[in-house]
Amino acid sequence: MKKKVLSAVLCGVMAASMFPVTAMADGGVxxxxxxxxxxxxxxxxxxxxxxxxxxxxxxxxxxxxxxxxxxxxxxxxxxxxxxxxxxxxxxxxxxxxxxxxxxxxxxxxxxxxxxxxxxxxxxxxxxxxxxxxxxxxxxxxxxxxYWEGLYVNKAVMEAAEAEIPTADTTWDQFLETCQIIKNAGYTPIATSLAKEPHYWFEFAIYNHDSAKTHTTVPAALDDAAGEAWQAGLADIKDLYEKGFLSENTNTATGDEVFQSFLEGKSAFYLDGSWKMGGIKEGTDDIDNFTVTYVPGNGDRKSTDIIGGxxxxxxxxxxxxxxxxxxxxxxxxxxxxxxxxxxxxxxxxxxxxxxxxxEIDESSLTNLEKDALAMLKDTTGITGAVQDLVTQDERAPIFDNMPQIVEGQTEIADAISEMLEIIEENAE
Missing domain, CATH: 3.40.190.10 (Periplasmic binding protein-like II)
Known part of the structure; x- marks a missing residue:
């Protein structure tokens, strides 16, 4: 079979295991x-x-x-x-x-x-x-x-007569596409803000900084990172207010909204590379799905991704x-x-x-081949900034995401509470 060797960063040449299996303890444990x-x-x-x-x-x-x-x-x-x-x-x-x-x-x-x-x-x-x-x-x-990308249900896009986002799609153009999908009777974005707010949180903030500055936790509400976080959360609130998110986004589990995506009720689903396996196992028509870049804004190009x-x-x-x-x-x-x-x-x-x-490209699905094509044209990569704060530190934002998008919790207040917890933990 023809095999394509990728770079060491993404993939390379497989070698046999260097490890012998350690001898088992007597009687097993x-x-x-x-x-x-x-x-x-x-x-x-x-x-x-x-x-x-x-x-x-x-x-x-x-x-x-x-x-x-x-x-x-x-x-x-x-x-x-x-x-x-x-x-x-x-x-x-x-x-x-x-x-x-x-x-x-x-x-x-x-x-x-x-x-x-x-x-x-x-x-x-x-x-x-x-x-x-x-x-x-x-x-x-x-x-x-991992890498993170925007999964797309092609059948929904075709039925809505909407264009799949590309490397050149801007955030404003993405919002226009979401409106077209909504007008056609479909949910543009399948997501659970109740259980899995972190994907949209990450890219929304990324759209207000860059690959060089993304992994910066705010030290103050009004510093560059603090302003990026406020703007990013405001963008998520805007998506919610426009009706572009799952109707039950503030109560649903991740599995529930993912299923709506697989069933052709939603057009987009933002997740990591690991989700390709879930799509493959959850559908009989893997060719109906592709993955593309999350549309960019400001200094972030759409081809700047999150991974690591x-x-x-x-x-x-x-x-x-x-x-x-x-x-x-x-x-x-x-x-x-x-x-x-x-x-x-x-x-x-x-x-x-x-x-x-090692990857045997002849065994890949079209979805996986689309992923490789996406990675090939990537211009920048950064880790997830959420990994730089602990679960209790980001809780004022993540746990309150439904309240934030509904306007019950002010964005500035949620970030300020996070900063207070970070300061307390540093003492």
Whole structure:
């Protein structure tokens, strides 16, 4: 088969795993594992198959508590660590969301693991392994990264006689397109502000800064970042007031609005690269869907995207201090971070593999090929600014998004409350 090798940043050439599976503990052990591979997220079946293969290879077992990644899930993880109910192995975010359990010494650093297992994560580029913002230490081994884009239901666009956004589409033109879709009797944007406000939050702010300045948390309401956040939230409120969002956006779950998108009730759905798997599994007509850029505004070009390596595999300190579980935990993480497994999971996403991940383009869906074309023409990339604030710090905005768009909470008040919490946490 013809195979196309991508750049090391996006994809590369697959090599065999560098890791032997660590020998199992006598009699086998049970590991408590929590990840975000649940619900409609991509690779859920592959995750379950990998767990089963590891169990068969080692004689160990996994008690899985994975759940869809939303603000409730993130809060649950923090609570589990605070109450001593943390998992043995965790696939979680490596930004500020992890600060509480990192600062509490509840996870083990990669350096400490390598002191006993020298080959641990040796197939990864060390300079691409994110360090914790809490102390600058590397704890989470990256699995595969992400990009975020605007998924499109072609049938809705055709029925509404609307044009699919391109690299040249401006924000004002996008608003005009949304009005055309609404006039045709469809919902322009499927989104849950109640459970998953972060995607539109991110790009709305991005449209008022740039790839160079996006990952800047406001220090004051009236500094450049503070003004960008206010303007971005005002844009989300404008989308809501124009009736461009899901009718039940302030009460619906992410799964509910995603289903409305799959069923052809909504035209657009903003999410990450992992959602391609959910679309593929949720439809019999994958060719009906494509992905494009979120239309830009101001200094941000539409081709400036959000992406990176924001999550990774952690081993908890409690697990590490149990000698039998320690060996099994390292074995399980090595299973997931091997070249072969990362390549299987990554698809079109970023990896930190030294040898890169391999893609067989002949096996890709048209949606995945559209994603590669989008990435090829990308002009700028930045991480998500939400990763620089903790769950409790962004709660005044994220938890109150329905109230913000309804006008019950002032945008300036929500941001000011966030700044107060950040200041308190810094003391």
């Amino acid at each position: 049970t590991l408590n594992v929590t990840t975000t591979f649940a619900g409609n997220e991509s690779n859920v079946e592959l995750y379950q198959d990998t767990i089963k293969a590891w169990e068969d290879e080692t004689g160990n077992t996994v008690e899985d508590a994975s759940a869809t990644s939303d603000e409730t899930f993130k809060a649950r993880i923090i609570s589990d660590f605070e109450t001593g109910a943390e998992p043995d192995v965790l696939f979680f975010f490596n930004g500020n969301d992890s600060n509480p359990f990192v600062e509490a010494g509840k996870v083990v650093s990669i350096e400490d693991i390598r002191a006993e297992y020298p080959e641990y994560a040796s197939n990864m580029k060390d300079d691409m392994i994110p360090a914790s913002p809490a102390d600058g230490v590397q704890y989470a081994v990256p699995f595969y990264g 390596l924001s999550s990774g595999w952690y081993i908890s300190t409690k697990c590490w201090e149990d000698e039998e579980k320690r060996d099994a935990a390292v074995s399980l993480v090595e299973k997931f971070i091997s070249d072969e497994t990362v390549s299987a999971f990554a698809g079109t996403a970023t990896t930190a593999l030294k040898n890169g991940a």
